[in-house]
Amino acid sequence: MIVRWWITALQLTELFVSSLVHLVYGFYIFSTAVAGDLSQALSDCFYKNNVEVSLKSEDSKENLTSTKDLPPIVLVHGIFGFGKGRLGGLSYFAGAEKKDDRVLVPDLGSLTSVYDRARELFYYLKGGQVDYGEEHSKACGHSQFGRIYEQGHYPEWDEDHPIHFVGHSAGAQVVRVLQQMLADKAFKGYENTCENWVLSVTALSGAFNGTTRTYFDGMNPEDGKSLRPVSLLQLCRIGVIIYDWFDIPWLKNYYNFGFDHFNTSWRKIGIWGLIDCLLGNAGPFASGDWILPDLTLQGSIKLNSHLHTFPNTYYFSYATKRTSKVMGITVPSGILGIHPLLFIRILQMSLWRHPPDVPPPYKGYRDEDWWDNDGALNTISMTHPRFPVEHPSQLVVKDSDCQPFLPGIW
Template sequence: MVKRSKCKKLGALLLTAALTLSVFLPSTVSAAAKESESRQNDYPIVLCHGCNGWGRDEAFGRLAFNTKYYWGGNVDFQEELNDRGFTTYTAAVGPLSSNWDRACELYAEIKGGTVDYGEAHAKRYGHARFGRTYKGFVKDWGAEDEDGNINKIHLIGHSQGGQTVRLLSALLGEGSEEERAASGEKVSPLFEGGHSWIDSVTTLASPHDGTTLADVKGTNKFAAILLSAAGSTLGNFQNSAEIYDIKLDQFGLKRKSGESLKSFLDRVFKSSMWTNSKDNCAYDLGTDGAVVQNQWVTAQPDTYYFSWGCLGTKKALLSLDGHQVADPLIMGDKKLYNAQWAAQAAFMGSYHRKDYSREIPVIDEKWWPNDGYVNTISESGPHYGSTDVIEDYNGTPEIGQWNFMGTKHIDHEDIIGRNWDGALDFFVETATMLSQLPK
């Protein structure tokens, strides 16, 4: 009994010493060590932008919005994450294209090779089957390592980018029966199915059920006016791709020699891709198009799914119906674009309908809270037309279903680093969480 008592006293002294020592150790060292030890995978992260987004080498953001990087504003989130040991790449897909076309481009950018939009899809929408050729971010993506494990990636998509990465994950997992039938032995690996190459999908302020902002007739014309005005402001540059690369080669939409950017953008919005087609961003972002995608784009059983919502509105003081308007403390930092954001927020904050011919027939007060571009209710995951399971995150990631991480009181742009001081920490925390997912 005496010996056991002495052992207990000695153990208590050692425990006290250890706890005391930990207090005086620099917190950054212990945190870094803890993070390093907790990493379970080193899969690369690929960032996919939303509608009207731009690449890291394009000057559009700086000239039009005084924001150099899509991801980070004037701080390069890609390199910030790389510096912290998280291998990260920034994709640049068609800013006005459909989710299908964007997913095909994203696949080629990551894997390397020529974009294949699919024989059946290309014929249906009247554009070329093949697009640009890319070197590839992760050329061994999908291959087995020396231990027999598949080299996977983490995908993070903002806004429409969330719809795009979901679609890519479904195509890799399930393929396309239509494309396999149309192409036979020449079918792209993207459409084969059976590829468990994506470890996680994270969506930020994404319109999984669409945004009512895109449901309004004339949305395309409004977008055309804005982009044409931007093109006019940017002037007549020799190389438009260095300013804003539209990436609509498949529709034959390339800037002519000596053509001004404004003239080129005007021509883009007069294209048949808008007037006679559903193969564009406007359709996919609307509630009808989003539900059609939800009906076949399902969560894969071997992939983790995370979603974040944003809220930048509040109830209007003078509204008896509880309409929502932009919260000036959140959205009042857009300078020249303040009026535009306020108008968008107010429209979504009061829009309602009862039309049983629509995919989502009833739009009511549940849809009014928004982040300036997307209805907050749409951002947790696909509800309409979908069989996916969506659960509030409880601290333990569940695979094969949506882990809804919560709603942040910030606007649609804040979450990717524009005018929110906490954005970089948020991305580091997200990358850390993804690295802790088991292989």
């Protein structure tokens, strides 16, 4: 009994510390964005140099001219990410979009499902009102139509004008789902779409096969859909519901979780609607139409079961890890160079054990295959789609090993 109390106390302590760290970090990012915007506004007001602005404009025009015939590169952010225009002047991709006019960084729902984000990405590029699909919308309890893009960011997109996509973390799966939708001609009014609209897919620590991190943070390994009653994700769920319910315009202009199509604002559902959402009877967390179920092993297998690797598209993936083997045991690769809190997350994932009373997520499952990780994703998940069917792949250590590039293989 005493041992059980100690374990419970440690778990609650970990939850408190983890929640506090995430909250403080969130406020830090937000305050940094606000401070950056204020600083930029003051700089523009008092120290604006017309000559520099003129030169910058000329450089921009020259850059645009030199790259106008090249396919654009679309950078797709991962979970809790944001696109250009959110969080002030902060950049999710370290300012890549500021270096070239052909680099696009769409702002997709940071917590919305992979399916919803893929639909949003299509209309971001082509223009028009986001259509989530009638059947899907009814099943998940949200509006069929969402944000309107008066002008697409690449309206000429088609088979003759394909695009390079780069996806980070969950963003890699978003791109794969989008390509499958193009192949399936899943966009009403666009019957000419096909998989060849995608020239290449590059994944940066892509979440192809899910992550055991989801279970540590609160997803139930029994089904990969529900949340444990006391967990980090449960606190996150409550915070997101309240944030969207208050629906403060200037705040959501800075950061938006992407659930506007669920219509959970106080103006539309009132106080009783809020209570309904908090009790888990309505909203994205009730229907399961959000990102975390897609990142469990079960959810990823379900997604992968109908996604293909296409023969004319070039696929690249970059896998990361912060673990190493010491006497046959997987441990964090070192304390130096790793933030202490990230060190703990890496250690947790390297000690992962699938519950013995729960059926394994796939045939041939082994815990040790999932021990190498970077603190957020398991390395086995990043290389290429593996489950339920392994896709063609080639491990590359040196760039010269994959010359020339071959399509249809990771």
